[in-house]
Amino acid sequence: MLEPGELSAGGTARLAGRRARHVLEVLRAGAGDRIQAGVVGGRMGEAEILSAAPDEVVIAARLDREPPPPAPVALLLALPRPKILRKVLQAAASMGVKRLVLLGSYRVEKSYFASPLLAPEALREQFLLGLEQGRDTILPEVELHRFFKPFVEDLLDARFPERDRLLAHPAGAAPLEALAPAGARAALAIGPEGGWTPYEAAALRDRGFAAITLGPRVLRVDAAVPYAVGQAELWLRSSSARASPRTPR
Amino acid sequence: MLEPGELSAGGTARLAGRRARHVLEVLRAGAGDRIQAGVVGGRMGEAEILSAAPDEVVIAARLDREPPPPAPVALLLALPRPKILRKVLQAAASMGVKRLVLLGSYRVEKSYFASPLLAPEALREQFLLGLEQGRDTILPEVELHRFFKPFVEDLLDARFPERDRLLAHPAGAAPLEALAPAGARAALAIGPEGGWTPYEAAALRDRGFAAITLGPRVLRVDAAVPYAVGQAELWLRSSSARASPRTPR
Numbered sequence: 001m002l003e004p005g006e007l008s009a010g011g012t013a014r015l016a017g018r019r020a021r022h023v024l025e026v027l028r029a030g031a032g033d034r035i036q037a038g039v040v041g042g043r044m045g046e047a048e049i050l051s052a053a054p055d056e057v058v059i060a061a062r063l064d065r066e067p068p069p070p071a072p073v074a075l076l077l078a079l080p081r082p083k084i085l086r087k088v089l090q091a092a093a094s095m096g097v098k099r100l101v102l103l104g105s106y107r108v109e110k111s112y113f114a115s116p117l118l119a120p121e122a123l124r125e126q127f128l129l130g131l132e133q134g135r136d137t138i139l140p141e142v143e144l145h146r147f148f149k150p151f152v153e154d155l156l157d158a159r160f161p162e163r164d165r166l167l168a169h170p171a172g173a174a175p176l177e178a179l180a181p182a183g184a185r186a187a188l189a190i191g192p193e194g195g196w197t198p199y200e201a202a203a204l205r206d207r208g209f210a211a212i213t214l215g216p217r218v219l220r221v222d223a224a225v226p227y228a229v230g231q232a233e234l235w236l237r238s239s240s241a242r243a244s245p246r247t248p249r
Numbered sequence: 250m251l252e253p254g255e256l257s258a259g260g261t262a263r264l265a266g267r268r269a270r271h272v273l274e275v276l277r278a279g280a281g282d283r284i285q286a287g288v289v290g291g292r293m294g295e296a297e298i299l300s301a302a303p304d305e306v307v308i309a310a311r312l313d314r315e316p317p318p319p320a321p322v323a324l325l326l327a328l329p330r331p332k333i334l335r336k337v338l339q340a341a342a343s344m345g346v347k348r349l350v351l352l353g354s355y356r357v358e359k360s361y362f363a364s365p366l367l368a369p370e371a372l373r374e375q376f377l378l379g380l381e382q383g384r385d386t387i388l389p390e391v392e393l394h395r396f397f398k399p400f401v402e403d404l405l406d407a408r409f410p411e412r413d414r415l416l417a418h419p420a421g422a423a424p425l426e427a428l429a430p431a432g433a434r435a436a437l438a439i440g441p442e443g444g445w446t447p448y449e450a451a452a453l454r455d456r457g458f459a460a461i462t463l464g465p466r467v468l469r470v471d472a473a474v475p476y477a478v479g480q481a482e483l484w485l486r487s488s489s490a491r492a493s494p495r496t497p498r
Binding site: 068069071087090091094095096133134135136175176177214215216217218219220222223224225226227228229230231233234235237238 | 345
């Protein structure tokens, strides 16, 4: 993944450090090989390796494709502990999630908000790893809100304009297939280890989040996020597929 | 999680080592507190902590519930690299997957089969961590097959009796919502980093695996597994929900 300024007018770029090692050691590519390339926030395509030395790889990129469309799901996540957060950030970016709010909750330990992983450059690094995995170039937007109540009362509606709002919460949950989406995009809220408190779940339900169950088991957040995003995407698509052949009734 | 022989006739058990530390340090429970408990392969319920010392916790368990029903999805996975395998084993167990085949493939490095993680006791340990997370007691059955062709030709049909067979593979894929399940259970095949070879994908399609896409992005196996299991479960349920109110046509 290249930064916007790195590509010369002739389409070449020099890679050092992690990216050079990735090309040489993980991709095991050398001069003459072709690799995937993309510019952060821009186009993607292929690059030919012009030269490869241990800490400098020179490439000529031909970026002739737009990145894939965003995933139709935005995430509202109770801030997970740092070890899990790292995985969740990468996974969310790799799945094409483009909007992510990390929220405090009664069961989120205060210390998690002091994690160095939450520094903007650290978040960006995890997202870039996820984008490289998913072959995408568009960074997710992320916001951190330490206090549940003011976020939900004052900001939630602006941050999540989606009419379809889902809340992974076992109490009072409907099976997802019993709900019909109103649109093509959904907001999905996933709680902390131990779950949302009854107050939090009620506050989100008041804001139109429908409680759904992710099954009879308790998933860790790093499994719950891809599980629920996968289901939400299929749910949105299935419904529009059923509705789309507009035959007269 | 208790081993079958650990519970006394009176329902008490002594925990040491990892489990005692888990109770004291992760759950932060002490004498008089109640915790979740279960017997491997058996019932589950609550346990009261009778006494708690740094390396010995004594509990009295009342196991009055059956474990949750198995997930309706069995997995055929190209063997991932060890670091990812660990996560996938835990996630699969936490989701209630009860049958798992780890298979060689052209793009699976031979060295992965030498991983100490594949020793029976190491696999069991990862599964137990997943079961504890998911609050389940039934260990998955797992098989290792190093060679793709003989497994697919001679053993696959016996191991995966499911008529609904899905193959995560972009080439020639249908969207999942375009397929209708024949039954209530599915087998799901997920390839290695870099994907199945055309030969492998064709061999699996010959065995009735329908190619589906997990979206326009390339997911790492530890995200692809929960993403695809979540979708397959919703797919199986949605279809039976649509079919179930047996109104005359």
